[in-house]
Amino acid sequence: GAGVSQSPRYKVAKRGQDVALRCDPISGHVSLFWYQQALGQGPEFLTYFQNEAQLDKSGLPSDRFFAERPEGSVSTLKIQRTQQEDSAVYLCASSPDGQSSYEQYFGPGTRLTVT
Amino acid sequence: KNQVEQSPQSLIILEGKNCTLQCNYTVSPFSNLRWYKQDTGRGPVSLTIMTFSENTKSNGRYTATLDADTKQSSLHITASQLSDSASYICVVIPFMNYGGSQGNLIFGKGTKLSVKP
Numbered sequence: 001g002a003g004v005s006q007s008p009r010y011k012v013a014k015r016g017q018d019v020a021l022r023c024d025p026i027s028g029h030v031s032l033f034w035y036q037q038a039l040g041q042g043p044e045f046l047t048y049f050q051n052e053a054q055l056d057k058s059g060l061p062s063d064r065f066f067a068e069r070p071e072g073s074v075s076t077l078k079i080q081r082t083q084q085e086d087s088a089v090y091l092c093a094s095s096p097d098g099q100s101s102y103e104q105y106f107g108p109g110t111r112l113t114v115t
Numbered sequence: 116k117n118q119v120e121q122s123p124q125s126l127i128i129l130e131g132k133n134c135t136l137q138c139n140y141t142v143s144p145f146s147n148l149r150w151y152k153q154d155t156g157r158g159p160v161s162l163t164i165m166t167f168s169e170n171t172k173s174n175g176r177y178t179a180t181l182d183a184d185t186k187q188s189s190l191h192i193t194a195s196q197l198s199d200s201a202s203y204i205c206v207v208i209p210f211m212n213y214g215g216s217q218g219n220l221i222f223g224k225g226t227k228l229s230v231k232p
Contacts, residue, residue, distance in 0.1 A: 004158070033220070042119075042204050042222035043159070091158055103149065104220075106158030 002026070004107035006092050012113045013082045021077045021110045025094030032075050033104060034067055035091040043091055049075060082114045118142045119207050119223035127229045132195055136226045138188040138205030146210040150179050150190045153202045153225065162190070162203075167210075195230045202227050 005024045013019050025032050031050055035043035036059075045059040051072040060067070064083075069075040079086055089111050093104040119140045128134050140148070147166045151159035163172040163179040165188075171180045176193045190203055202225040209221065 035222075040224075042224045044222065045220050093158070103161040103164055106160070108156070108158050 004092055004094050004105050006090075006107040006110050008110060009108065010111050010113075012115060015084060015114055016081050018078065018080045019082055019112060021079075021090050021112070023075045023077070023092030023094075023107060025073065025075070025092070026096075026105055027073075028096070029094035029105075030072075030097050031095040031102075031104075032069055033093045033095070034075070034077050035093070036061075037089045037091055037109070039088070046077070046090075079112075082112075084114050087112055087114045118221050119205055121203075121205050121223040121226050123226060124224070125227040125229070127231060128195055130195060130197055130230050130232050133191065133193050134195060134228065136190045136192075136203050136205075136228070138190070138223055140186050140188070140205070140207045140221075140223075142207040142209050142221055143186070144210040146208045148179075148181055148188050149206040149208070150177070150188075151204045151206060153204055155201070159204055192228075195228075197230050197232060200228060200230045 004026055007022045011019055033048050034046040036046055037043040047060055047067045048056040049069040052069050064080045066078045089109040091106055091109045093106045095102045095104045122137045147164055149164045150162045152162050153159040162177050163174050165172045165181045167183050178191045181188045204225040205223040207221045
């Protein structure tokens with residue numbers, strides 16, 4: 001079956017531009033997560049949705065970052081006025097349920113480069 | 116201070132050899148601990164998931180151990196193959212007060228393993 005997909009796979013933005021990154025989770029998965037992974041580092045949590053509800057956004061680094069999942073399936077991570085330090089791979093993951101015993105299935109990521 | 120520390124940072128081994136990767140964590144209480152494999156340019160893939168009450172979990176040539184008293188976990192890879200070359204990431208999931216649901220997962224920086232022929 002189809003896994004988690006993300007688009008675009010690569011994005012180059014000029015400093016100050018707005019970008020929108022899309023995540024299509026596995027169909028029927030309740031939970032959706034966004035992570036930021038800098039080069040050579042492990043992923044860092046950004047935000048978590050259960051269905052359309054954003055239950056935790058404590059990892060969003062600034063108010064330039066905004067995520068939504070309006071219908072409880074596809075999610076979009078928006079970054080306004082991009083800065084060079086935003087350059088990273090943005091990973092999306094989904095999970096069948098909100099219980100901590102369920103594993104997460106990751107997408108391939110979107111590599112954002114801000115020039 | 117990172118709540119999940121992994122060692123070594125990188126490791127080179129010969130094909131067919133065994134290796135052990137370490138993970139020390141300070142997250143407490145926690146719900147479960149996971150090991151992921153991440154190939155270059157791809158998303159992490161789950162290898163093992165252990166609850167706080169489990170001591171060991173195997174998945175083929177991968178065996179994870181957990182000592183909740185010392186807050187240490189290890190991932191042992193047996194008879195390594197060239198395809199094992201990847202980053203291995205230890206993840207600790209804090210136990211959240213609201214019904215034990217997932218929230219802020221805490222990742223280590225990973226160990227980069229290179230298997231040479």
